[in-house]
Amino acid sequence: MNNKGQTLWILFFIVPGLSLVSIVIIYPLFASLLNSFYAWDGFTRMEFVGLQNFKTVFTQYPYNERFFNAIGNNLKWFISSMVIQNTFGLLFGYLLSRRIKGHEIYKRVFFMPVLLSIIAVGFLWKLYYNPQFGLFMKLFTALGWDFMNRAWLGDSSTATYAIILMNIWRWTGFPTLVFLAAMDNVPEECLESAHMDGTPEWTMFWKITFPLIIPAIMVITVLTLIGSINVFEQVYTMADLDGAPNYATDTLGTLFYRSAFGSQASTVPEISIGSSLSVIIYVLCLGLSVLNILGFQKKEVQL
Amino acid sequence: MRKVMLYVMIILICLPGSMLFAAGQQEEEMxxxxxxxxxxxxxxxxxxxxxxxxxxxxxxxxxxxxxxxxxxxxxxxxxxxxxxxxxxxxxxxxxxxxxxxxxxxxxxxxxxxxxxxxxxxxxxxxxxxxxxxxxxxxxxxxxQSLVIYYNTAMYAELGLTPPESWDEFISNLEACAAAGITPLANGTKTGWMDEVMSGVICPTFYGGNDFYYDILDGKTGFDDPKYAGALEKLHSLAEYMPSGFTGLEYVESQMLFLNEMAAHFIGGIWEDSYFSKQNEDLDYDIFIGPPAQKGGAQYISTFxxxxxxxxxxxxxxxxxxxxxxxxxxxxxxxxxxxxxxxxxxxxxxxxxxxxxxKVMDPSLTTTPYMMLVSFRYEQPSGSSLIQSGLQALFGGDKTSEEVVADVQKGIATYFEPFQN
The missing domain is CATH 3.40.190.10 (Periplasmic binding protein-like II)
Structure with missing residues (x-):
């Protein structure tokens, strides 16, 4: 009787969450997988075609060109975010953990952009970048830096980086806080004794702090990886669904959305291609995250 | 006791749903x-x-x-x-x-x-x-018809008249530039507006309806030098566009024309009601895409x-x-x-x-807005190819020959007359 009651209670707490996850995550995941194995005529599922849709994405013009272009941009997102955003996050986290003057204020200031809506920030930064009325243009003109006045979002060589910069501004507070929390957990006595031995600051960081915050670095790396593969809103707000100009800012996210649901220019939705892309995005996220975690686990040290 | 509490909680969870259902039944007949x-x-x-x-x-x-x-x-x-x-x-x-x-x-x-x-x-x-x-x-x-808007007050001030040929159009743009006015408000960041610009400027250079029907019959392709030449003419307008035009979107281009910061705007007849409402003091009129030679056929793209x-x-x-x-x-x-x-x-x-x-003037030759009318049924659509291609052309990433080759290659994947 008691056991039955307990089971009912457990079910009571699990079922609502599980049903929600099943409906919004598990079902669409398997539906996409299934859909990607079929031919589609508009919104009607036709015959089973096996891996043909994946073959189309990888080998047929223009799908292959768009796919590899998009994945190249996702890679730019990952590398830039790792190198710039997370390095600054680490630096800021370290400075804050050393309790520099005004650290409490800095902590809040750094984190504030993280709380803002990405859509709002995207639109605002698009206005800042405007080559005619934009804030940046006015700023550069005031500073006399006319060489900086260009169409940052309209030039294929700078557009993706201009969007990444916005994201770095918005998101650096997050790794900063995660690294700070990890560094605050490094035992004070280790650092103090090293300090008394006259160990330079850099060696202390590199030999004591860094190895002890590997789990935090792993978490941030995996989150950056997933964020970089899934990037969508940032491009959507600043360069539209077509990844203007000429797909220079296109990512797997916008390519998937455009393929599945169409857009002003590409028009014809192709559920088959969209579903295949969503499966590819999922496999990339899962596979690379697991590899990452396995890689980092080997480097972890414990006191 | 625990069991009772469990049932109470289940009832509490179901309650809002049933209330909603009851509310639905009470709705009026509207x-x-x-x-x-x-x-x-x-x-x-x-x-x-x-x-x-x-x-x-x-x-x-x-x-x-x-x-x-x-x-x-x-x-x-x-x-x-x-x-x-x-x-x-x-x-x-x-x-x-x-x-x-x-x-x-x-x-x-x-x-x-x-x-x-x-x-x-x-x-x-x-x-x-x-x-x-x-x-x-x-x-x-x-x-809809695709046209060129111009600021009549600026034209009066500079002593200009609506152009009757491509050369006159260019000389009007030059006159605006010489007077320190941005000649053309259009930017190229919004893909569909690039296609609109091609619909206004290009037909006279690729040969209007003859070329259109030759394409449909497969007698020629988009890689025809006439089509590349027409895109090149459009590309030549880049020097009259606002600074940083590759980063300017449709709405921002409209703003430039509306706020009298530019003399021309290439767009559609649908802009008229918006322009007149947004700035009642704006004096503007339209002319149709100028013919290559004075007195030649003047094409107006419609759809x-x-x-x-x-x-x-x-x-x-x-x-x-x-x-x-x-x-x-x-x-x-x-x-x-x-x-x-x-x-x-x-x-x-x-x-x-x-x-x-003006757009219904019988002396004009109407021509289909090609990619929309005939090549938006399959992927890759002609519109998506020409829009991204024009952005590449204006951005200096591709030549007009490369753009038309891409258009031809993309459409040939499904358009039978191009496959032989």
Whole structure:
């Protein structure tokens, strides 16, 4: 009787969450997988075609060109975010953990952009970048830096980086806080004794702090990886669904959305291609995250 | 005791749902229709039309829901797929509506249910007639023409007259630049506006309708040097565009013209109502894309812009039919023509807007807005190819030869005449 009651209670707490996850995550995941194995005529599922849709994405013009272009941009997102955003996050986290003057204020200031809506920030930064009325243009003109006045979002060589910069501004507070929390957990006595031995600051960081915050670095790396593969809103707000100009800012996210649901220019939705892309995005996220975690686990040290 | 608490919690969870259900039953008899559109700039006009309809039909209320132009097709696709599409739908034309008609999301319209349809010619209905089953799915909304707006006050100040040839157009642009005025407001960041610019400038250089029919017959391809040459002429306008034009979007280009910061704007006849409302002090007029040589054929690109259709799954089909029949009436079509300045297809409508009379000048040669009319049915659509290609051309990433080669290669993947 008691056991039955307990089971009912457990079910009571699990079922609502599980049903929600099943409906919004598990079902669409398997539906996409299934859909990607079929031919589609508009919104009607036709015959089973096996891996043909994946073959189309990888080998047929223009799908292959768009796919590899998009994945190249996702890679730019990952590398830039790792190198710039997370390095600054680490630096800021370290400075804050050393309790520099005004650290409490800095902590809040750094984190504030993280709380803002990405859509709002995207639109605002698009206005800042405007080559005619934009804030940046006015700023550069005031500073006399006319060489900086260009169409940052309209030039294929700078557009993706201009969007990444916005994201770095918005998101650096997050790794900063995660690294700070990890560094605050490094035992004070280790650092103090090293300090008394006259160990330079850099060696202390590199030999004591860094190895002890590997789990935090792993978490941030995996989150950056997933964020970089899934990037969508940032491009959507600043360069539209077509990844203007000429797909220079296109990512797997916008390519998937455009393929599945169409857009002003590409028009014809192709559920088959969209579903295949969503499966590819999922496999990339899962596979690379697991590899990452396995890689980092080997480097972890414990006191 | 625990069991009792468990049951109480289950009841508490179910309660809000049952209350909602009860509330639903108490609703009044008023039928509410949702009417979706991409015309965010025309809210006032549609609300006025809806008010007229509601006055005649007291039991029906209509809500106009406009979406951003660039997102409308996507929103419709997602809503149809998810079963949440509006009752009455402002449909785009050609391939853009075919994608919803083909899977059966739209109600076929016949003269039995929409008697006003009898008045429209087959040609007027071409943009809303399915190429798959031949059924009509929408009451025509307007046909659009692509034109060049110019600031008449600036023209007067500089002593310029509307150009009658390409060379005169260039010399007018030069005169504006010499006077320190940005000659052209257009930027290239919004892909569909690049296609619009090509629709205004290019037909005279690729040979208008002859080239169009040669393409359809497969007698020539998009890699024809005439087509590359036409794109090159369009590209030559880059030096008259605002600084940083590759980063300027459609709305920002409109702003430049509206705020008298630029002398010309290449766009569609639909901009007229928006321009006149946004800046009442703006003095402007239009001219049509100039012919290559003075006295040569002057082409004006036109296309059916859309129609009013009905969601087949609507629970209020009788009311939706009533509303669409009202939209097809002479009264509404005249109101649209007068207030939006677009050419409507109802044969009894008399155009009153001066700009509209200009685009209907019989001396002009109308030519189909090629990619929209004929190459938006399959992937990669001609529009997506030319839009991204023009961005690459203007951005200096590709030459016009490379752009036309890409267009040809993309369309040849499904267009049979190009495959031999």
């Amino acid at each position: 039928v509410e229709l949702d009417f979706s559109s991409w015309r965010t700039e025309d809210v006032d006009v549609y609300e006025a039309i809806i008010a007229m309809f509601e006055e005649e039909n007291p039991g029906i209320s209509v809500t106009y829901s406009p979406y951003k132009t660039e997102e409308y097709q996507t929103v419709l696709a997602a809503n149809f797929k998810g079963g949440t599409a509006a009752d009455v739908i402002h449909l785009r034309a050609y391939g853009n509506f075919e994608q919803f008609a083909k899977p059966g999301y739209l109600m076929p319209l016949t003269e039995d249910i929409i008697p006003e349809l009898a008045k429209y010619s087959a040609q007027s209905l071409a943009g809303s007639t399915s190429i798959t089953d031949g059924n009509v799915y929408g009451v025509p909304y307007a046909s 059916m812009d859309g129609s009013f259709g009905i969601n087949k799954a609507t629970p209020n089909s009788d009311e939706a039919i009533k509303f669409v029949n009202f939209m097809a009436s002479k009264e509404v079509q005249q109101y649209i023509s007068d207030n939006l300045g677009v050419k409507t297809e109802h044969p009894e409508v008399v155009p009153t807007k001066p700009l509209l009379m």
